Amino acid sequence: MSDPTPDPSPRIQPPVTEGAEGFWEATRARRYVLQWCLDCEAPVSYPRVVCPGCLGARLEYRPASGRGTVYAVTVEHRPQNPAMRSLAPYAVALVDLEEGVRVLSNVVDCAPDDVTVGLAVAVTWEPLDDGRNLPLFRPAP
Amino acid sequence: MSGQGDRSLRGAAAIVGVADAASPTGVLDLWGRALEAEMVRQALDDAGLTLADVDGVCHTTSSMAFAEYLGIHPSYTDSTMTGGSSFEVHAEHAAAAIAAGLCEVVVCVYAATPRGDRNRPTAANFRGGAGADQMMAWEAPYGMRMPMGPYALAASRHMATYGTTSEQLAQIAVSTRQWAAMNPSARYRDPLTIDDVLASPLETSPLHKLDCCLVTDGAGAFVMTSADRARDLAQPPVYLLGASTCHDHLMISQMPDLTVTPGARSGPAAFRMAGVKPDDVDVLEAYDSFTITALLHLEDLGFCEKGEGGPFVMDGKLGPGGALPTNTNGGGLSYTHPGMYGMFLIVEAVRQLRGTCGERQVPGAEVAVAHGSGMVLSCMATLVLGTEATR
Numbered sequence A: 001m002s003d004p005t006p007d008p009s010p011r012i013q014p015p016v017t018e019g020a021e022g023f024w025e026a027t028r029a030r031r032y033v034l035q036w037c038l039d040c041e042a043p044v045s046y047p048r049v050v051c052p053g054c055l056g057a058r059l060e061y062r063p064a065s066g067r068g069t070v071y072a073v074t075v076e077h078r079p080q081n082p083a084m085r086s087l088a089p090y091a092v093a094l095v096d097l098e099e100g101v102r103v104l105s106n107v108v109d110c111a112p113d114d115v116t117v118g119l120a121v122a123v124t125w126e127p128l129d130d131g132r133n134l135p136l137f138r139p140a141p
Numbered sequence B: 001m002s003g004q005g006d007r008s009l010r011g012a013a014a015i016v017g018v019a020d021a022a023s024p025t026g027v028l029d030l031w032g033r034a035l036e037a038e039m040v041r042q043a044l045d046d047a048g049l050t051l052a053d054v055d056g057v058c059h060t061t062s063s064m065a066f067a068e069y070l071g072i073h074p075s076y077t078d079s080t081m082t083g084g085s086s087f088e089v090h091a092e093h094a095a096a097a098i099a100a101g102l103c104e105v106v107v108c109v110y111a112a113t114p115r116g117d118r119n120r121p122t123a124a125n126f127r128g129g130a131g132a133d134q135m136m137a138w139e140a141p142y143g144m145r146m147p148m149g150p151y152a153l154a155a156s157r158h159m160a161t162y163g164t165t166s167e168q169l170a171q172i173a174v175s176t177r178q179w180a181a182m183n184p185s186a187r188y189r190d191p192l193t194i195d196d197v198l199a200s201p202l203e204t205s206p207l208h209k210l211d212c213c214l215v216t217d218g219a220g221a222f223v224m225t226s227a228d229r230a231r232d233l234a235q236p237p238v239y240l241l242g243a244s245t246c247h248d249h250l251m252i253s254q255m256p257d258l259t260v261t262p263g264a265r266s267g268p269a270a271f272r273m274a275g276v277k278p279d280d281v282d283v284l285e286a287y288d289s290f291t292i293t294a295l296l297h298l299e300d301l302g303f304c305e306k307g308e309g310g311p312f313v314m315d316g317k318l319g320p321g322g323a324l325p326t327n328t329n330g331g332g333l334s335y336t337h338p339g340m341y342g343m344f345l346i347v348e349a350v351r352q353l354r355g356t357c358g359e360r361q362v363p364g365a366e367v368a369v370a371h372g373s374g375m376v377l378s379c380m381a382t383l384v385l386g387t388e389a390t391r
């Protein structure tokens, strides 16, 4: 018996931008990593080929907690991407990670209207079409 | 009289650092942003300056994407693209900007690697250029509606931080509609109530449909000349008294504080140049892509304290007869919004200062502000305009 073919992701599939290869590779194992500048000892997000603090290129990926708090949130009722309309309404949030950087994502596994500013969240994963996984967040256990 | 001679830039600015890179093989190891960063670093080292000193950027593809990538929050920006002469044009503009006090340290950079790119399949990513690729990677997968999603996030944060309410945002749409009623060209002229706004569909919470600007056709133009020539022409001159442009980010996830736009820098700088205070402004034309956009402008330009925008608008002071006539043509919310509304801010400000706005004319208008907002609260440009009396 063969594995059922998974449904294709309804999402825009993120391109692997320059410098972000390590981020996406880690998602294949559902590991959440952040890029750090070795000279500034500071996280760099989004991932880059140079540090925006010092212009240096001594960057490395380190495991991240995948935990944070909701900084701002909007609930989408009518997505532009027609393929995502079956998911609506859903919450789009800016999440402040414990490491001190902010990322955009969705907060799932709860009613979208229950996602409020200050909510503690933790990373969860959704498959992309090429074996990578997209980091999402859900209310922290 | 032309601008030459009496407005010479001679001695006003100097090039203090340089760098270049080339190889006998015709191929460089670095490319793209890494190569740009290396050139910037070397030129700054050459000058004895650091990235933190830079407050002006020039880039032929996108000065905004370039600045965001290197974490620069400039108060001078130039994406002029004239082909091979672009950098001479950048230098000319930068000298004028420095002479005018818009900024102090401008960096201009260029990198292209057509030979190396032949063996570099991802090179197209970089040439994609204007930040679109980063947005596709880090924001687009999450299904945020554009452009309203980022503004909804800003409204969410403002509400959570300052207790701003949907009723207060709605009041901005209501006051703006009162102006539109006096503009025969406005898309919507019927009276609007706070309840009407709150009853309109909540498509991208916390913003309702009537918190959002229109989608209409529209067009405009303006002509500038020297003050000397202006006096001999057909219309009373409207003088540029102050100007400033600042940006912090291109994507909303890179905006440092969603309740404070770069207008908090461009506004005070433009007022300083003009020698006027917010209290001196007779008419405010402030880009109202969404009600929250207008509210943030009121705070950042200094018409009220940060966080006070909600209570500030509730007495209807933005509307006809109010203390701060704002978006007197009916704005992007009720007059027109073809996509890039900034042109209409200037046209309406000029007409108000000429005194030709008919029923909606603000009596005795001598100082007007046209405050433009680009992308997602990303790039703010403030113009202070005045009449002969306030020049």
Ligand SMILES: [Zn+2]
Binding pocket: A037, A038, A039, A040, A041, A051, A052, A053, A054, A055, A056
């Ligand atoms: Zn660094």
